[in-house]
Amino acid sequence: MSLPGAVVICECFARDGLQNEDRFVPTDLKVRFIDAATEAGFPKIEAASYAHPKYLPQFADTDAVLKRIRRKPGVAYLGLVPNERGLERCLDHCQEGGRVIYEQRTYTLHPGKVPEYLQHMKAVLPVREKYSKLVGFWSTEIGELNQVVHIWAYEDLGHRAEVRAAVPKEPEWQAFLGKIYPLILRQESKILVPADFSPLR
Secondary structure, eight states: OOOOSOOOOEEOIIIIIGGGOSSOOOHHHHHHHHHHHHHHTOSEEEEEEOSOTTTOGGGTTHHHHHHHSOOOTTOEEEEEOOSHHHHHHHHHHHHHTTOOEEEEEEEEEOTTOHHHHHHHHHHHHHHHTTTSEEEEEEEOSSSSOSEEEEEEEESSHHHHHHHHHHGGGSHHHHHHHHHHGGGEEEEEEEEEOOOTTOSOO
């Protein structure tokens, strides 16, 4: 018997495994698991089901999950399509591209305080990422200095409002704010909506 030169491993737990769970698994946990599978190096991940929520209530949040996972180039994120209506939902989602809104936050810090700010942010990041996805985090090198810029993804303005109400209740976040407020000179926030041809949607 000849063996193939290569095999492709597909991680199926987020879809096939969870559909057998009686209790609803929170959206945040699903997103965290899929993101962990992505970081583990799986080239294919079953991430969703387009079955009717009446029959598979575990996947009532399929759209939210697919909007919030950290997609990695080269990884295929798969969904189960059981019928024609499911196919329509899947195609609608593909055409939308999982489009979300982005918030760009820019903080101008006191001179020399960028490393300290980044250290505090790195420590509290797991708490913040429970609520929405971090797209990127930067510090300025040329131009206006002493700035940090970060972009967060949200499903919509309503999701952003929910996150802004929930995060400050976290004790670790409250402690973080007490450490960074003295470092900040000013803050600017923008809401960005991707163009239909944007690679990042």
